[in-house]
Amino acid sequence: MATTPRQNPDLQQYWRANLKLVSVLLVIWFVVSYGFSILFVDALDQVRIAGFKLGFWFAQQGSIYVFVVLIFVYVLAMTRLDRKYGVNEE
Amino acid sequence: MSIQAWTTALVGVSFTLYIGIAIWTKARSTSEFYVAGKGVHPLANGMATAADWMSAASFISMAGIVSFMGRDGSVYLMGWTGGYVLLALLLAPYLRKFGKFTVPEFVGERYYSQSARLVAVVCAIFVSFTYVAGQMRGVGVVFSRFLEVDITTGVIIGMAIVFCYAVLGGMKGITYTQVAQYCILIFAYMVPAIFISILLTGHAVPQVGFGSTLIDGSGISLLDKLDQLNVDLGFDQYTNGSKGTLDVLCITAALMVGTAGLPHVIIRFFTVPKVSDARLSAGYALLFIAILYTTAPAVAAFSRTNFIETIHNKPYSEAPSWFKNWEKTGLVKWQDQNDDGLMQYQGKHAKNSGAPVKNELSVDRDIMVLANPEIARLPNWVIALVAAGGLAAALSTAAGLLLVISTSISHDLLKSVFMPEITERKELMYARIAASAAVLVAGYFGAHPPGFVAQVVAFAFGLAASSFFPAIILGIFFKRMNKEGAITGMLTGIIFTAGYICYFKFIDPAANTSENWLFGISPEGIGTLGMLLNVTVALAVAKFTSPPPAEVREMINRIRVPRH
Incomplete structure (x- = not known):
């Protein structure tokens, strides 16, 4: 079957949707690790939850949990995106 | 057993x-x-x-x-x-x-x-x-x-x-x-x-x-x-x-x-x-x-917590067996500075009222988990x-x-x-x-x-950060990136990062303090700057040199989609 992938507008749209998803997830990634755990750590430390200062908790626990969740959200969203544009693997 | x-x-x-x-x-x-x-x-x-x-x-x-x-x-x-x-x-x-x-x-x-x-x-x-x-x-x-x-x-x-x-x-x-x-x-x-x-x-x-x-x-x-x-x-x-x-x-x-x-x-x-x-x-x-x-x-x-509580101010004669075991490897050391037979552990801000007490314990960080x-x-x-x-x-x-x-x-x-x-x-x-x-x-x-194994770990990350990562990312996300840009970018990143680390780790280790660091960035963190340099140089060079050939663009289109 002949395909013309180069100028396929669907694929361009797929790529744009992909970039948008990745940007949103990376903003969260940045805010949690560099924001909560480094830049604003002292402000968050004023709050205490379950025995932890919040900034310290993000730096040594919370950020890692968020990283794991981000990847699984990405996996699910991309699976849906692949199907929507019919580029999923069999 | x-x-x-x-x-x-x-x-x-x-x-x-x-x-x-x-x-x-x-x-x-x-x-x-x-x-x-x-x-x-x-x-x-x-x-x-x-x-x-x-x-x-x-x-x-x-x-x-x-x-x-x-x-x-x-x-x-x-x-x-x-x-x-x-x-x-x-x-x-x-x-x-x-x-x-x-x-x-x-x-x-x-x-x-x-x-x-x-x-x-x-x-x-x-x-x-x-x-x-x-x-x-x-x-x-x-x-x-x-x-x-x-x-x-x-x-x-x-x-x-x-x-x-x-x-x-x-x-x-x-x-x-x-x-x-x-x-x-x-x-x-x-x-x-x-x-x-x-x-x-x-x-x-x-x-x-x-x-x-x-x-x-x-x-x-x-x-x-x-x-x-x-x-x-x-x-x-x-x-x-x-x-x-x-x-x-x-x-x-x-x-x-x-x-x-x-x-x-x-x-x-x-x-x-x-x-x-x-x-x-x-x-x-x-x-x-x-x-x-x-x-x-x-x-x-x-x-x-356990370490401080079991060791600090305890008599050496009653030191727990793990302490004696690790002492044999030279990874923990105790030197009685004030001849009281007690093991004192102190940090740099310690203020001692009365008798001068100094830190008497040196502990290698690597033993904590073991x-x-x-x-x-x-x-x-x-x-x-x-x-x-x-x-x-x-x-x-x-x-x-x-x-x-x-x-x-x-x-x-x-x-x-x-x-x-x-x-x-x-x-x-x-x-x-x-x-x-x-x-x-x-x-x-x-x-x-070689004595430098510990020091060169910064190298591994710094080099990976300042060479591979930008070259691969630009390769996938920026179709216009060409070989001239990528190669000069990688070389700039590597030379800058390696030079900075070598200077502070080998050439003049005595100068390795925060006052001498560029913008206060330690050799461990310099890979970040190396990466930014790599990207900047790569983009600038690519702008003034010819775009990559059609088959390379075709390949980029292909890798961006799971099934073609």
């Missing part, structure tokens, strides 16, 4: 298992040797990646570093996990779609240039050797402490085991041994952590116990207690940082980006059947890594388990690195540059010879570590 008998038994059983797997998974083709025939289940690949990634440094050193640095140690916790987000979102699926064997191969084809490939090969080999020497050393230390053989004998035993499964099985053998090694190392890490968490706080989950109230009747939380102990002894508060904010930002970024750019990690995502599997297995990998990485800071806090079960007086089998876990962590990483070295030599140098006519059988043979030679060199460095 004694510690030594338990260790011999557990290490013996685990080594037999590794060799058994090696025989079962012998590689028959270059595809099996390089990428396990692309047939690894994503869950298995997740475990293998976790074991590949978590080295002797993660298992043995990291909790110790955090325990001495407090909040400043978070750079390692975040830096060595956050990179997986970049890997999953920006690299793994596209490189899997590319579908070849090595990272330099991608760089070479994307930038239609053998020179680009050569730059990448040299970086890959250098980064991997730096790293592997540390692993063999870790193997030697565990052997010498727990089995009381000398370090060289320990290194030789370790080499023999890695030789069996890396040379015979290639990526296929390594993958399935790494799955076994992950199970062993995570069990070995969690068991003492859970025991100690219950003893100190009554909580079985270390991540919860970490923030809980102590059960010694004092009614204060573990972290408050630790802050107070630290301040009383003249250290910085445990939950506060003392490094500059920009430096912390740069170190974290360099470690994250470096992680995502390390060839032995990237190559693991070439082994799964599909693009969607590459994404999924990155998720599994980080999940499996996170189990250890969220436990490590809890272990750090527990062990520091000594932790002994400090908490856990049963002997737990102590032996930690030894087997440390060996699993070191051997799994060593194997992954050796594979990168061997494929770089056989596939990227011999096959692509020197003997392109070579048959697959011959290439496989050369891959095995290269792996054997790499094992020997690594073993030599393990037994006779």
Whole structure:
């Protein structure tokens, strides 16, 4: 079957949707690790939850949990995106 | 049973298992040797990646570093996990779609240039050797402490085991041994952590116990207690940082980006059947890594509390047995400065009213995880388990690195540059010879570590961050990037980063203080700046040189979509 992938507008749209998803997830990634755990750590430390200062908790626990969740959200969203544009693997 | 008998038994059983797997998974083709025939289940690949990634440094050193640095140690916790987000979102699926064997191969084809490939090969080999020497050393230390053989004998035993499964099985053998090694190392890490968490706080989950109230009747939380102990002894508060904010930002970024750019990690995502599997297995990998990485800071806090309480101001004559055992290795030292027979432990802010008391204890950070079960007086089998876990962590990483070295030599140098006519059988043979030679060199460095091993770890991450990562990212996300831009970018990044690290680590180590650093950024964090330089130079050069040929753009279109 002949395909013309180069100028396929669907694929361009797929790529744009992909970039948008990745940007949103990376903003969260940045805010949690560099924001909560480094830049604003002292402000968050004023709050205490379950025995932890919040900034310290993000730096040594919370950020890692968020990283794991981000990847699984990405996996699910991309699976849906692949199907929507019919580029999923069999 | 004694510690030594338990260790011999557990290490013996685990080594037999590794060799058994090696025989079962012998590689028959270059595809099996390089990428396990692309047939690894994503869950298995997740475990293998976790074991590949978590080295002797993660298992043995990291909790110790955090325990001495407090909040400043978070750079390692975040830096060595956050990179997986970049890997999953920006690299793994596209490189899997590319579908070849090595990272330099991608760089070479994307930038239609053998020179680009050569730059990448040299970086890959250098980064991997730096790293592997540390692993063999870790193997030697565990052997010498727990089995009381000398370090060289320990290194030789370790080499023999890695030789069996890396040379015979290639990526296929390594993958399935790494799955076994992950199970062993995570069990070995969690068991003492859970025991100690219950003893100190009554909580079985270390991540919860970490923030809980102590059960010694004092009614204060573990972290408050630790802050107070630290301040009383003249250290910085445990939950506060003392490094500059920009430096912390740069170190974290360099470690994250470096992680995502390390060839032995990237190559693991070439082994799964599909693009969607590459994404999924990155998720599994980080999940499996996170189990250890969220436990490590809890272990750090527990062990520091226990350490201070059992040692500080106690008479040397009544020192616990673990202290005497580790003293023999020279990793803990006590010198009575005031002749009172007590062991005083003090930090740099200590103010002493009355008699001058100085710090009398020096403790190597690396012993905290290994000594932790002994400090908490856990049963002997737990102590032996930690030894087997440390060996699993070191051997799994060593194997992954050796594979990168061997494929770089056989596939990227011999096959692509020197003997392109070579048959697959011959290439496989050369891959095995290269792996054997790499094992020997690594073993030599393990037994006779050059004094700079510890210092060059910054190199591995700095170079990966300032060379591979930008070249690959630009290659996937910026079609206009051409070979001129990529090569000058990589060279600028490497020369700047390597020059900065060399200056402060080797040429003028005395000047290695924050006043002399560029913008207050330490050599550990300079890779971040190197990466930014790389990108800036690459973009500028690409703007003024010709765009990449049509077939390269076509290839980029192809790797961006899972199915075409």
